[in-house]
Amino acid sequence: MNWAHKLLLIDRRIIFVVVFVGALIPIIWPIGLAVQISPPVKAVFDRVEAMKPGDAIMLSFDYGPSDGPELDPMANSILRHCAKKGIKVIGVSLFPLGGVEMAIARFMQLDTDLKARNGIDYVNLGYKDGAPAPMKAMGDRIESVFPCDANGVPYSEIPVLEGIRSYDDLELAISLATSIIGEWWINLVNAQFGIDVALGTTAVSAPKYYAFMEAKQAIGVLGGMKGGSEYEELVARAYPDLKGLSRSATMGMDVQSVVHLVIIFFILFGNVMFIVTKRMTRGAN
Amino acid sequence: MKRQVPIMLAITASFLPVIAFFFPNAWINEWFNRKLDEWMVIIASFAFLLGIVSMVQVNLHKVRRRQKGWIFSVIILVSFAIMASCGLFGAQGERENGTLYPFTWIFQFIYAPMQATMFSLLAFYVASASYRAFRVKNMEASLLLIGALIIMFGRIPFGALIHPVVPDLAEWIMRFPNAAAQRGIIIGAALGAASMSIRVMVGIERPYLGKS
Amino acid sequence: MSANSISSGVVCPGGRGSGGNTAGIVRACTMRLNLSLACAILAGALLLAGAVVSEVIAAPRDFRLDLAVQDRPSDDGSSLILSWSTDPAVLTLPTGVVLEDDPQIFIERKTEGAVDFLEAGRTTISAGRFQDIELDSRESYVYRIGLQPATGGMVYSEVSMAASPKGNLFRTQRVNALVAVLMMGGLVIAYIMAARRGAKLFIRRISGLDQIKEAVGRATEMGRKILFVPGIVSVSEPQTLAALGILGYVAKLTAQYGTQLEVPNADPLTMASAREIVKQSYMEAGAPEAFHEDMVRYITQDQFAYAGSVSGIMVRDKPAAIFLLGWFAAESLLLSETGQSIGAIQIAGTAQVTQLPFFVAACDYTMLGEELFAASAYLSKDPLILGSIKGQDAMKIAILAAIVIGVVMATVGADGFVNWFTAL
Numbered sequence: 001m002n003w004a005h006k007l008l009l010i011d012r013r014i015i016f017v018v019v020f021v022g023a024l025i026p027i028i029w030p031i032g033l034a035v036q037i038s039p040p041v042k043a044v045f046d047r048v049e050a051m052k053p054g055d056a057i058m059l060s061f062d063y064g065p066s067d068g069p070e071l072d073p074m075a076n077s078i079l080r081h082c083a084k085k086g087i088k089v090i091g092v093s094l095f096p097l098g099g100v101e102m103a104i105a106r107f108m109q110l111d112t113d114l115k116a117r118n119g120i121d122y123v124n125l126g127y128k129d130g131a132p133a134p135m136k137a138m139g140d141r142i143e144s145v146f147p148c149d150a151n152g153v154p155y156s157e158i159p160v161l162e163g164i165r166s167y168d169d170l171e172l173a174i175s176l177a178t179s180i181i182g183e184w185w186i187n188l189v190n191a192q193f194g195i196d197v198a199l200g201t202t203a204v205s206a207p208k209y210y211a212f213m214e215a216k217q218a219i220g221v222l223g224g225m226k227g228g229s230e231y232e233e234l235v236a237r238a239y240p241d242l243k244g245l246s247r248s249a250t251m252g253m254d255v256q257s258v259v260h261l262v263i264i265f266f267i268l269f270g271n272v273m274f275i276v277t278k279r280m281t282r283g284a285n
Numbered sequence: 286m287k288r289q290v291p292i293m294l295a296i297t298a299s300f301l302p303v304i305a306f307f308f309p310n311a312w313i314n315e316w317f318n319r320k321l322d323e324w325m326v327i328i329a330s331f332a333f334l335l336g337i338v339s340m341v342q343v344n345l346h347k348v349r350r351r352q353k354g355w356i357f358s359v360i361i362l363v364s365f366a367i368m369a370s371c372g373l374f375g376a377q378g379e380r381e382n383g384t385l386y387p388f389t390w391i392f393q394f395i396y397a398p399m400q401a402t403m404f405s406l407l408a409f410y411v412a413s414a415s416y417r418a419f420r421v422k423n424m425e426a427s428l429l430l431i432g433a434l435i436i437m438f439g440r441i442p443f444g445a446l447i448h449p450v451v452p453d454l455a456e457w458i459m460r461f462p463n464a465a466a467q468r469g470i471i472i473g474a475a476l477g478a479a480s481m482s483i484r485v486m487v488g489i490e491r492p493y494l495g496k497s
Numbered sequence: 498m499s500a501n502s503i504s505s506g507v508v509c510p511g512g513r514g515s516g517g518n519t520a521g522i523v524r525a526c527t528m529r530l531n532l533s534l535a536c537a538i539l540a541g542a543l544l545l546a547g548a549v550v551s552e553v554i555a556a557p558r559d560f561r562l563d564l565a566v567q568d569r570p571s572d573d574g575s576s577l578i579l580s581w582s583t584d585p586a587v588l589t590l591p592t593g594v595v596l597e598d599d600p601q602i603f604i605e606r607k608t609e610g611a612v613d614f615l616e617a618g619r620t621t622i623s624a625g626r627f628q629d630i631e632l633d634s635r636e637s638y639v640y641r642i643g644l645q646p647a648t649g650g651m652v653y654s655e656v657s658m659a660a661s662p663k664g665n666l667f668r669t670q671r672v673n674a675l676v677a678v679l680m681m682g683g684l685v686i687a688y689i690m691a692a693r694r695g696a697k698l699f700i701r702r703i704s705g706l707d708q709i710k711e712a713v714g715r716a717t718e719m720g721r722k723i724l725f726v727p728g729i730v731s732v733s734e735p736q737t738l739a740a741l742g743i744l745g746y747v748a749k750l751t752a753q754y755g756t757q758l759e760v761p762n763a764d765p766l767t768m769a770s771a772r773e774i775v776k777q778s779y780m781e782a783g784a785p786e787a788f789h790e791d792m793v794r795y796i797t798q799d800q801f802a803y804a805g806s807v808s809g810i811m812v813r814d815k816p817a818a819i820f821l822l823g824w825f826a827a828e829s830l831l832l833s834e835t836g837q838s839i840g841a842i843q844i845a846g847t848a849q850v851t852q853l854p855f856f857v858a859a860c861d862y863t864m865l866g867e868e869l870f871a872a873s874a875y876l877s878k879d880p881l882i883l884g885s886i887k888g889q890d891a892m893k894i895a896i897l898a899a900i901v902i903g904v905v906m907a908t909v910g911a912d913g914f915v916n917w918f919t920a921l
Contacts, residue, residue, distance in 0.1 A: 012413040012838070019412045033442035036452045054601060054621055065397035066404035066801050066827075097799045098400075101392050104378055130329040132733075133322035140319070141630070163619035168628045179800070179826050180730060203440075204407070204827055208851045210459050211467035216919075226440055257441035259408055264437055266416045267430070274420050307675055309668050311573035311634075329766075332731070336765030339795035346791065354813060403801035407827060410834040418858035467850050470866045472896060474848030476681075477870030478735035480889035483685050485738060489881045490873060492741040492770050493732065 004276040007269075015266055022262040026254035033257055035250060040213055041230040043220035044174070044198045048078070049238065051171050053086030056164055058173040061091060061106070062131075062181040064098035067202055071176045073228035073249035074200040075106040076113075078174060079122070080242055081235050083114045088160050089122040090170070092146065094134060094181055100127035100150060113245050119153065123160050126150035131181050132188055139167050139193040167195040172219070176200040182209065186217045200227065225252045292488050299486040340365070367391070432458060559652035560590045562642055566660040571671075574634035574664025579604060579657065580626040581642065588622070594646045603643035603651070604629070608636045609659050637661045673917055680895060685888030692884035700883060705844050705862035706875050709743070709820075712842045713750040716817035722757035723747065724816040726807060726832065728823020728847070729763035729800050732770050735870065736848050740823035741767070741774055742873035743846075747820060748775040752782035760793040761810065763803040768795045804828035808835040821845040821860065822869065825852045833859035846872070 048057070059078060063071045082089050091107060093099030103124050110116045118124070125146035128134040134145040142165060143155040155161055163169060173195050175185040182199050186209075190197040196219050199209050203224025212218045222231055228249030236243045298321065305317035344358035371388040378389055385393065421427045438444035439455020484490040562581040569576040582588075604627050605614035617629050617640070632638060638661070642654040692698055716723045725747055727740040744760065751758040760775060762768035772793040779788035796806045808831060811819065819836040821829065821843065829845075829852040836843045837859045845856035846864030856863040864872065867889070874882040899918070906914040 010416075012416075015413050015416060016409045019409050023408070034445070036442065036445050038452070038456055052621065052623065064400060064799070065392070066400035068397065069401055069404075098392065098396070101377075101389065101397075104389075105393075108379070128326070130322075130326040133325045133329075137319065137322050144319075165618065165630060166628075169618075169620070180734070180824065202827065205851050207459060207463050208467055208471075211464040211471060214460060214464045215468075253442065257443055259412075260437050260441045261443065263412045263415055264434060266412060267419045267433070270416045270419070271421050271430070303678070307668055307671055309571055309573040309665055311575060311664060314573045329731075332765040333798075334765075335769060336762075336795040336798065339765065339768060340797070343791055343794045354809075357809075400799075400801050403805055403831070404827060407830055410830045414830060414834055414855065414858040470848070470850045470853070473893065474850075474866040474870070476889045476893055476896075477739075477848065477867035479681055479892075480685060480885045481735040481738055481870045483682060484873075484882060484885050485735075489689075489879075489885065490738065490742065492738050492774060494773065 002277070002280050004273050004280055008273040008277055018266075019259060019262055022258045023255050026258050030251060031254045031257070033254060035229050035233040035253065037230050037234060038226075040210070040221040040223070041227050042234065044222060045081070045231060045234040045238075047172060047196065047198065047219055048081055048085065048087065051085060051087050054088065055171045056088035056090060056160075056169065057082065058090045058092060058167075058170050060173065060175040060177070060181075060185065061093040061099045061103040062095040062175050062177040062179075062185075063102060064095055064178065065102065067178045068102060069248075069252065070202050070224050070228065071178070071200055072102070072106065073225070073247070073252070074222050074231055075102070075176055076109060076246070076248075077228065077231040077235050078200075079106060079110045079116075080114060080239075080245065081231075083110060083116045083121060084235075084239050084242065086121075087171075088164075090142070090161070090164065091122060091124040092138075093127040094131040095178065096127070096129060100124075104150065118151075119149075119158050120160055123158050124150045132184055135184055135188050136192070139189070141166055167193045170195060172196045172198060174198045174200065178202055178205070183212075186212050190217050198222075203227075225249050225256050229253045288494060291494060292491065295491070295493060296486060296488055299482075337365075432462075559594070560588055560644070560654055562654045563587055564640060564642065564655060564657035566638070566640060566657045568660065568663045569628060571665050571668040572662070574662050575632050576628055576630045577632060577638060577660055577662050578626055578628050579640050581622075581654070583623055583625045590646075591652060594649065594652055600644055603645070604640060605643055605653075606638050606640050608638055614641060632662045634662050634664055681888070681892050684891045684895075685885045688887040688891065689881050689884035692880035692887075698880070698883045698887050700871065700875055700886060703864060703868050703871065703875055705846060705864040705868065706743075706872055708842075708844055708862050709747060709876075710750065712818035712820075712844055713747065713754060713756060715842055717754040717756045719817045721817035722759055722814055723751055723818045723820070724807070724810065724814075724836075724841075725758065725760045725820045726822070727760065727762065727767055727771055728825055729798075729803060729828065730824045731764045731766045733766075734824050736824040737764075737767055739869045739872055740846070741770055743820070743822055743876065744771055745774045745778050746876045748778035749782045752779040752784040752787055755784075755787065758792055759810065759814075759816070761796045761803075761807050762794065763796060763798055763800065765795055765798075768793060800826055800828045801831075804831040807832055811835045811839055811841070815839050816841055819843045821847075821856065822864070823847065825849055825856075830855040830859065836860070 051057075059075070061075065079089060081087075091103045093103050103126075107116075107118065107122060107124050110122070111118070116122055125142075126149060128145055137145045142161075146155060148154050149158060167173065167189065173185060173189060175182050175197065177185065177199060178201070182201055182205065185197050185199065189195060197217070198220045199218055200222040201209055201224070203226065206221060206223025206227070209218060209221045209223075213221050222228060226249075229247070229252070232247045232250050236247070301317040302321060305313050305321075341362065344361050346352075347358040348355050348362070368388070368391060371386075371391060375388050376386045379385055415433075419426075419430045419433060421430055435451065436455050436458060438447060439452045439458075444451035444455065481490070485492070565580050567578050567580070569578050600622055601619055602622050603619055604617045606617040606629060607614045618627060620627050622644075629638070629640075637659040639659045640657040643651045644653075645651055688698070713723060725744055727744060728734070728737050730737055732738060732741070748758060750756075758775065760771050762771060772790060775793050776785075776788050779785050796803050810816075811832075812835065816839075819832075819841045821832055821836070822845065825832075825847050826849070829847070829849075833843060833845060833856055843860035844862045844864075845860040846869040847853060847856065848866045848869055850866070853863065853865060870889075871886050873879075874886045903915050903918070906912070
């Protein structure tokens with residue numbers, strides 16, 4: 001085994017250490033790179049921006065804590081955007097493992113950031129199991145699925161829900177989704193009830209949703225930390241008074257950028273070693 | 286009889302929502318759609334119980350017999366008991382004085398960081414898998430590598446620093462070649478799923494009865 | 498507009514809570530008392546003349562919105578759609594009444610013959626329409642819209658014509674889906690019947706499935722176990738069903754060879770099905786005593802806790818062969834990379850397009866998309882299942898043909914064909 005071959009079969013733990021150091025450096029010394037806006041994120045922002053005060057959207061927290069770093073910033077930005085526009089937000093959760101906890105945390109954050117009022121500006125209806133069934137049932141009557149909110153207040157006594165009975169009374173449904181639930185929002189809710197659907201997904205899932213977006217089954221996609229940082233940037237541009245609030249996705253993009261560079265380096269390094277090994281083997285033969 | 290009844294039930298239950306999808310009659314909608322959906326929610330909730338019983342049985346068995354790794358089973362059972370007690374007998378969220386209820390405290394400070402840790406491992410595995418997979422072995426692999434590099438640069442702000450067209454090129458790849466390939470696979474897979482569903486609906490395949 | 502839609506050209510001046518007359522008359526009247534009187538007289542005249550006005554109600558109106566009520570098409574007869582003009586020129590408010598920009602409106606409804614209006618919902622004036630649900634198809638309903646000015650009491654629009662919701666037999670807007678379902682079902686059944694008659698049906702080689710025997714044989718030789726992961730979702734997912742089909746085949750082989758099999762599950766319902774399948778396979782292979790329930794067990798529904806647990810099994814027990822088949826999400830790479838690190842032969846298969854690249858990078862064989870669904874036909878050679886695969890292929894050809902025709906039609910500007918597919 002020659003030196004190039006040894007380098008080619010580099011121990012994966014070395015790669016792990018370099019990736020770890022690459023992730024650590026921008027956390028200690030932030031770079032502050034500029035955010036480029038992509039059309040799928042702009043489409044979602046524009047759709048919300050075009051709404052009028054009093055319009056309502058459904059924000060479905062279909063993710064757990066593992067996806068929090070990628071999807072929490074999207075939730076924060078969308079909630080801030082709606083609060084500034086006076087758009088009512090109906091929060092639901094269809095993800096069993098922590099979805100409702102993620103919703104509680106984001107609404108608490110909104111209370112702290114913008115003094116939004118539970119029940120008046122937004123409501124958190126809580127969690128319901130068996131995602132496709134409640135999704136379909138909400139097309140007829142949301143109250144049949146969520147007879148009360150996460151705090152046990154009856155649906156009919158919540159001011160923000162006045163006049164909202166089904167998807168027909170909503171302008172948009174946004175699912176911040178991991179696993180299969182995002183696809184169901186497209187295949188079940190958009191296809192059967194016609195309501196506009198937008199998705200916030202992890203970076204890994206984002207490519208899949210481009211196909212749905214191009215087919216006009218989703219109005220836009222926020223993909224991973226980059227999507228979150230773009231929405232943060234758009235909200236900050238439109239509402240300069242929000243600039244002081246935390247922008248964790250924008251900060252996270254520094255880490256993502258450096259780790260991407262590390263991976264690109266290893267891919268190129270691996271290929272150089274691969275070619276050298278091949279040539280050496282050919283030469284030896 | 287032991288087999289025929291479940292098969293008949295499965296066939297009926299699978300066809301009723303299809304009927305409700307096309308025929309909007311109030312009675313059909315109530316019984317073939319809403320009621321079935323409600324039952325589905327209830328059954329899905331009971332399925333958790335099934336899983337819990339299996340999990341407790343297997344781990345208790347392991348502890349009793351002091352099988353290899355039994356200590357991990359003890360940790361599972363104790364963690365399960367604590368979390369279940371907090372969830373069943375305690376409230377969630379914040380107390381009046383601003384402190385968190387035990388369930389929410391465990392969720393925020395133990396469960397959430399562990400989850401994020403597991404997910405972040407992906408970055409490390411992606412790095413090692415990419416290192417092995419992206420080799421310029423032939424023309425197709427070289428094209429794949431070039432596409433991957435454009436996407437990786439285009440998804441970070443450095444891409445625009447290299448050349449302003451890089452992010453647009455990455456977006457173009459995502460919107461067209463990527464979406465086209467995704468559609469091809471999605472259409473094929475959807476037809477496969479439909480065909481599989483028809484086989485289950487008409488009882489040709491019966492995995493719910495242990496017959497594959 | 499459907500046949501049972503009703504235009505509200507006829508409106509009524511008169512007392513609040515009742516009314517119905519023509520818009521022209523309404524415009525001509527200025528004093529409420531006189532309006533009521535005029536309305537009542539005209540109503541009586543119309544009724545006597547047998548005019549097709551279902552209800553005439555005397556009610557004052559403070560402004561006009563051109564209310565129209567129509568039955569919601571393709572529904573179960575429980576909803577009506579109320580629409581109004583959003584043209585500012587139509588909205589004529591009483592003198593002195595000032596409204597904020599795009600104000601909230603109160604939709605009020607009552608059944609024909611009832612005295613009081615009840616609130617049916619709220620929306621904004623720019624919405625232009627309101628869908629009223631949970632109505633009784635035996636009743637007739639009339640509507641009016643209330644507005645709350647900044648000062649003073651509520652002001653009301655004219656009262657709409659009465660309308661009854663009507664149930665429809667078929668959701669006409671889903672006719673394209675019905676055609677697709679019938680085509681798919683018809684093709685599958687036709688090919689199944691052809692297979693029954695003995696037609697030779699060819700299915701191409703799927704290398705991932707060909708390697709199953711080799712993988713089980715390798716594990717047997719090495720004296721190590723086989724790990725089978727049937728995805729992380731429930732049996733309602735077709736990919737899980739396809740994975741369970743392959744599990745039956747693998748379990749039969751392990752029963753025959755006496756190899757240890759472990760099936761950790763992330764879903765309790767999948768676990769129950771998987772346990773039955775493995776049990777059945779061991780019985781069919783003549784080794785029921787080799788089966789024990791702990792072989793198929795539930796771990797957790799949490800994807801990363803599951804991935805952690807299964808990775809732990811991989812690292813501790815070092816299985817010789819790992820099957821990763823079914824629906825996977827982000828845990829796919831965690832599992833397959835761990836499997837790769839212990840040197841196991843890995844056979845993966847999923848229709849999750851976002852996870853396929855990870856499996857291709859880390860596994861020895863990967864079944865892509867529909868290959869997974871074809872597995873049971875490939876392994877069993879059952880003509881019925883083979884027939885369904887052929888039917889699926891025929892449907893794919895039909896879809897390809899539709900795509901090509903659609904591209905041509907859209908290019909030449911004939912959008913009717915394309916729109917038919919999106920008219921849901």
